[in-house]
Amino acid sequence: MRRLHAAVAALLLVGVTAGSAAADARAQRPPQAAAAAVQVPAGVTAGAAVFDRQTGTFTEQLNTSARFRSASVVKLLLALDFLWNRGPDYTVPAADRALLEKMLRGSDDDAADHYWSTYGGSAIINRMVSRLGLSDTAPPPTEYAGYWGYTALSARDTVTIYRYLLDSAPGPVRDFVMDNLRKSTRCASDHFDQHFGIAGAFEKPWAVKQGWSGSSYPEGTCGAGGAAATASSAPAPGPAAAASVDLTRPALHSTGTVGAGDRYVVAVLTLHPVGTSYGKAYTDIGRLTRSLNVPGAARPTGWWYGTWSDHVNVRPNPSTANARITQLPAGVEVLIGCQKRGEEVEVPPYTNDWWAYLPQYGGWISNIYVSSPDNRIPDVKDC
Structure with a gap:
């Protein structure tokens, strides 16, 4: 378990609790065909x-x-x-x-x-x-x-x-x-x-x-x-x-x-x-x-990934200089449309200058908060 140091917390306006940036990495493309049965997550x-x-x-x-x-x-x-x-x-x-x-x-x-x-x-x-x-x-x-x-x-x-x-x-x-x-x-x-x-x-x-x-x-x-x-x-x-x-x-x-x-x-x-x-x-x-069978319904394209940390800010551009659009629920899975380089973000011992575009929010989050082992998410296209 790591904690975001005070200077970076002030800069990014995110919460202090954090999980492993590489933990529980998941990327799944949106389904192209309806699933055969409802998929109910464990415990639900x-x-x-x-x-x-x-x-x-x-x-x-x-x-x-x-x-x-x-x-x-x-x-x-x-x-x-x-x-x-x-x-x-x-x-x-x-x-x-x-x-x-x-x-x-x-x-x-x-x-x-x-x-x-x-x-x-x-x-x-x-x-x-x-x-x-x-x-x-x-x-x-x-x-x-x-x-x-x-x-x-x-x-x-x-x-x-x-x-x-x-x-x-x-x-x-x-x-x-x-x-x-x-x-x-x-x-x-x-x-x-x-x-x-x-x-x-x-x-x-x-x-x-x-x-x-x-x-x-x-x-x-x-x-x-x-x-x-x-x-x-x-x-x-x-x-x-x-x-x-x-x-x-x-x-x-x-x-x-x-x-x-x-x-x-x-x-x-x-x-x-x-x-x-x-x-x-x-x-x-x-x-x-x-997972629901809704024939012909349009589904968003992109890659689903988990995030970590509390109060991750969604920005209008890939920079912390902009006021946030909103904040993500802690640890939520998000749809990523594409990624590109922007301002370098530091959460010791990590730094990352790649940012992910979230089409459903109309904004960006630093890849440092995406549950992926690499700074550049391997299977997500560049913007």
């Missing part, structure tokens, strides 16, 4: 479904009825409940439009608190279960009635929610919700990077509503500035609640649509071992989602 519990709206069939199903705590995916139901029976000519009031946009694009928790407390809390879930014919969805346990993120949800119910939204909801409701999901921001309101899963596995067009929850996710550092935040959590659940839906293990969910005309509805719900870092969970749900 998952439910997944892919529904092709064009053929009316599922192309992927894994534990589709398994219940997970919804985390922020329940915000879809909060929005639909508020918009229910508003009529084809309904115009969302400006105050609600602002709240709903923050909730759907940036997964804002304060907005969710408002709709939960104002419109009946658990009664919202009961209404939407009846309206949409959901099979596995249920309100939070009685002792946690105030925690909307403890709503139970399954992959198949998530598909049902999106199918209603796309195929049955009034046009203005469909357009309002889906347009906001298409404008999902990389940095959520709580400074967590929310472009994992679907947003990383497929090229646009996509629309996503993500969810994350767990004490293992102590710090959100996404964005060019601002204070770090802690992932939403709640008091430790009692044994009765835990027996119904796991409220303990860190959750990370990716849901939405992929392809022109929102052809595919994709739902990936995951739980990770207690103590799993956000970067590790982010990487694992990314690998799982990339």
